[in-house]
Amino acid sequence: xxxxxxxxxxxGDCIGDPxxxxxxxxxxxxxxxxxxxxxxxxxxxxxDVVPNVVYTHPEVATVGLTEAxxxxxxxxxxxxxxxxxxxxxxxxxxxxxxxxxLVTAGPDPVADHTFSRVAQGFPAVVGRExxxxxxxxx
Numbered sequence: 001x002x003x004x005x006x007x008x009x010x011x012g013d014c015i016g017d018p019x020x021x022x023x024x025x026x027x028x029x030x031x032x033x034x035x036x037x038x039x040x041x042x043x044x045x046x047x048d049v050v051p052n053v054v055y056t057h058p059e060v061a062t063v064g065l066t067e068a069x070x071x072x073x074x075x076x077x078x079x080x081x082x083x084x085x086x087x088x089x090x091x092x093x094x095x096x097x098x099x100x101x102l103v104t105a106g107p108d109p110v111a112d113h114t115f116s117r118v119a120q121g122f123p124a125v126v127g128r129e130x131x132x133x134x135x136x137x138x
Contacts, residue, residue: 005109019047064111
């Protein structure tokens with residue numbers, strides 16, 4: 001986010017980083033990272049834990065590695081599925097069709113892929129957990 005002009009920083013779509021999804025919450029976090037660095041903190045933008053949602057019917061929301069990437073990087077990677085038919089929130093909203101797939105490497109979550117009418121909130125929560133407990137070898 002540091003530009004080639006001393007004292008000038010950039011965030012959001014204009015930085016041209018191919019790893020950076022063009023999303024408002026990404027730009028907001030880039031701004032926080034830029035301020036931290038300006039203040040002398042050791043802060044980096046981690047694009048691997050950016051939650052993403054596609055507003056289709058049903059919604060598709062993801063964060064972290066794909067299941068294939070996780071299995072390639074971590075031999076012990078496993079995936080678990082949770083049906084939204086067992087979700088109180090989904091049942092209360094009358095939207096119990098869908099599922100959440102959580103990918104783990106040992107005890108650590110490395111991805112969440114959710115397919116449901118109420119998908120958008122799940123990767124944000126799991127993304128926070130992924131960031132807090134992301135395996136150190138990443």
